[in-house]
Amino acid sequence: MTISRRSLLGASTHTLDDKYRLIIAKRHVDVLGPDASDFVLTAHPDGCLLLMDGRSFRELSDRIGGDLLDQVARERDVRRMLLGHAEEVKPDKTGRLLIPETLRGFLGLGEDSKEVVAVGSGDWIELWHPRQWLERRNRAVSGSLSSEQVVSQAS
Secondary structure, X not given: OOOOOOOEOOEEEEEOOOOOEEEOOHHHHHHHOOOOOOXXXXXXXXXXXXXXXXXXXXXXXXXXXXXXXXXXXXXXXXXXXXXXXXXXXOOOOOOEEEOOHHHHHHHOOEOOEOEEEEEEOEOOEEXXXXXXXXXXXXXXXHOOOOHHHHHHHHO
């Protein structure tokens, strides 16, 4: 990943409102641009959600497109996960994005759990349940993920 002025960076914790809407951090809105109103939210095999603008999602979709009968099961699974859970989301007048029920369930959100950790990851924002984010971060810090695994997961 090349860090450019368009890169989404940083991590922050957010509490969803009663209707499960997320306010995107201003620093991320500034990177996405004032006209960004075309977003896609989808599930990722690592257990997080990915939030990206429509252009970035179309590019990702083109890269993972592949053949329906692809011989590599992992590639089929990733494609199913990313494309099968994809939802177009649009911010309301105040910039909040509704997290659809299916994706809330995937992330483990509910009445008693409305916090998410938003992690800027270049062209998209990862949304994590705080417990899962802490586990993932601790694994990386403790060295249970080798530097090669960290780099390969980042690409």
